Amino acid sequence: MPTTSATPLLETEVLVVGAGPTGLMAGLVLHRRGVQSLVIDGKAGPTRESRALVVQARSMEIYDQLGLAEQVLAGANPAERIQLGPDAAPGIDFGRAQEGWTRFPGAQIFEQSLNEELLSRTLTAEGAAVRWGLRFASLEVPTGPSGRVELQVEGPDGPLRIRARWVIGADGASSPVRHALDLPFEGITDDATFCVADLRGVTGSPANSLTARFGRQRFAITFPMGPGGHVRVVWLHGETEPAQEAALAGMREDLALTYDRVDWFSAYRVHHRVASHFRQGPVLLAGDAAHVHSPVGGQGMNTGLQDGHHLAHLLADVSAGHLADAALDRYERERRPVAMTLINATDRAFGVIARPGPGTGFLRRRARDVLGVLAPRLLATELGPYVAGLLGQYRIRYHAVPKGDPVPRWARDPAVGVRLPPTEENAEAHRPTGLPDWVEGPFTFSPDLRGRLRTDRLYLVRPDGFVAASWPVHAGAVAVADVREALAAYVVRG
Numbered sequence: 001m002p003t004t005s006a007t008p009l010l011e012t013e014v015l016v017v018g019a020g021p022t023g024l025m026a027g028l029v030l031h032r033r034g035v036q037s038l039v040i041d042g043k044a045g046p047t048r049e050s051r052a053l054v055v056q057a058r059s060m061e062i063y064d065q066l067g068l069a070e071q072v073l074a075g076a077n078p079a080e081r082i083q084l085g086p087d088a089a090p091g092i093d094f095g096r097a098q099e100g101w102t103r104f105p106g107a108q109i110f111e112q113s114l115n116e117e118l119l120s121r122t123l124t125a126e127g128a129a130v131r132w133g134l135r136f137a138s139l140e141v142p143t144g145p146s147g148r149v150e151l152q153v154e155g156p157d158g159p160l161r162i163r164a165r166w167v168i169g170a171d172g173a174s175s176p177v178r179h180a181l182d183l184p185f186e187g188i189t190d191d192a193t194f195c196v197a198d199l200r201g202v203t204g205s206p207a208n209s210l211t212a213r214f215g216r217q218r219f220a221i222t223f224p225m226g227p228g229g230h231v232r233v234v235w236l237h238g239e240t241e242p243a244q245e246a247a248l249a250g251m252r253e254d255l256a257l258t259y260d261r262v263d264w265f266s267a268y269r270v271h272h273r274v275a276s277h278f279r280q281g282p283v284l285l286a287g288d289a290a291h292v293h294s295p296v297g298g299q300g301m302n303t304g305l306q307d308g309h310h311l312a313h314l315l316a317d318v319s320a321g322h323l324a325d326a327a328l329d330r331y332e333r334e335r336r337p338v339a340m341t342l343i344n345a346t347d348r349a350f351g352v353i354a355r356p357g358p359g360t361g362f363l364r365r366r367a368r369d370v371l372g373v374l375a376p377r378l379l380a381t382e383l384g385p386y387v388a389g390l391l392g393q394y395r396i397r398y399h400a401v402p403k404g405d406p407v408p409r410w411a412r413d414p415a416v417g418v419r420l421p422p423t424e425e426n427a428e429a430h431r432p433t434g435l436p437d438w439v440e441g442p443f444t445f446s447p448d449l450r451g452r453l454r455t456d457r458l459y460l461v462r463p464d465g466f467v468a469a470s471w472p473v474h475a476g477a478v479a480v481a482d483v484r485e486a487l488a489a490y491v492v493r494g
């Protein structure tokens with residue numbers, strides 16, 4: 001698609017390519033932070049397919065910061081437990097294990113199309129509507145540090161050029177932006193075909209629980225989507241590409257699951273891949289464009305939402321001159337390990353338990369029996385909140401310095417690197433998104449329920465909610481030299 005100097009040109013500070021959950025979140029945060037930005041997508045509007053289902057606790061905290069949590073809760077189906085098998089065994093109450101650690105314990109079943117609809121509607125209402133029907137084609141990255149990226153885009157009225165200081169590639173797993181940068185997408189494609197079906201009229205599936213079902217050949221998880229036995233079931237089929245009827249028939253027979261109607265079915269190969277870099281100069285990758293993994297832990301869309309939130313706040317800080325450009329490296333340094341951990345932990349665990357076939361059937365049934373006895377007991381120990389925190393994604397820790405380097409005094413407090421443990425007062429202080437400048441406070445608040453915050457310390461909190469530094473307070477004051485040291489490290493290196 002040749003463009004010339006006569007091709008219409010748009011200029012913006014940040015261009016977001018892709019209006020899936022990741023790009024929409026980035027676009028909304030940038031807009032609220034007062035950064036000139038534009039979100040484009042090749043499609044005509046938000047997806048209509050349900051796709052990802054689960055909104056985890058940390059994503060709810062982000063929605064809360066944006067003033068959207070009530071709308072998610074009003075449309076969501078809450079799930080607090082994982083039941084092992086369709087019988088009435090008590091199962092794993094992960095919602096209870098999250099109580100006191102987050103203001104949003106449990107998982108909200110609020111499908112991807114609803115997330116996209118909510119974020120897109122909010123952007124439109126605030127005068128920053130997504131430009132649908134604009135398809136990214138190619139880009140040229142400037143050679144000098146002050147140059148702008150120039151992109152060629154196809155639109156309904158012909159080609160368009162867009163010039164931007166930064167570009168976020170949030171354009172999904174097959175990311176044309178990642179391809180344009182020639183960045184390797186390292187990892188594997190699973191041999192097994194993953195099946196997803198949204199069903200109506202399923203009986204014996206509890207309304208507020210995920211259910212793990214253990215067949216002779218298959219392992220499946222069901223997610224409650226709403227009343228009338230509205231259920232999502234996901235399972236690994238085998239190494240062949242099944243036709244819809246054959247896949248459903250095998251699942252029905254093996255899992256003894258009955259239903260009235262199929263709303264949606266999809267079968268695809270799961271990829272486990274991470275981009276070699278999340279940043280190449282002024283172009284940054286986020287969401288599925290940067291990492292893909294098994295959808296079973298309900299983490300994919302959440303990781304994308306959190307990438308978008310993290311990156312948009314960082315870009316807003318650099319754009320406003322609060323942080324040096326080098327601080328943008330923090331995005332890859334902090335978010336790539338999150339993606340790597342997900343791929344290594346979730347996918348491998350799922351691979352063992354869910355691999356289809358009679359050989360692994362014995363292992364699965366043993367796992368069910370062992371989990372049925374052990375899981376409720378383990379949840380009552382310290383391991384319960386730990387695992388529940390990983391699932392809810394609020395236990396992510398960003399290290400202030402590379403592993404092995406001496407930890408500076410301002411980063412020794414265990415609260416540094418995690419998101420600010422929530423209290424009623426600090427949640428309120430956290431909602432001022434929409435102000436162009438975040439320098440506010442200090443706020444005073446009481447210790448959190450779990451006692452991780454202390455009243456004799458001063459905490460520096462980043463706009464994305466993570467604690468950047470912490471200092472002891474003596475006689476109502478902190479040492480200026482300590483604060484200077486932390487700020488210098490934070491502002492330059494991010």
Ligand SMILES: Cc1cc2nc3c(=O)[nH]c(=O)nc-3n(C[C@H](O)[C@H](O)[C@H](O)COP(=O)(O)OP(=O)(O)OC[C@H]3O[C@@H](n4cnc5c(N)ncnc54)[C@H](O)[C@@H]3O)c2cc1C
Binds near residue numbers: 022266295297
């Ligand atoms: C069938 C299916 C079922 C899934 N089920 C689950 C699940 O149960 N649980 C789970 O956690 N995850 C699931 N996922 C994964 C989940 O959908 C993704 O993790 C999530 O959508 C990532 O969001 P994203 O915004 O990064 O990417 P996407 O949602 O893929 O959004 C990318 C956007 O970029 C746009 N785009 C692409 N190319 C261009 C271009 N050239 N120019 C402009 N725009 C472009 C696309 O139109 C799209 O809107 C599923 C995915 C699929 C496909």
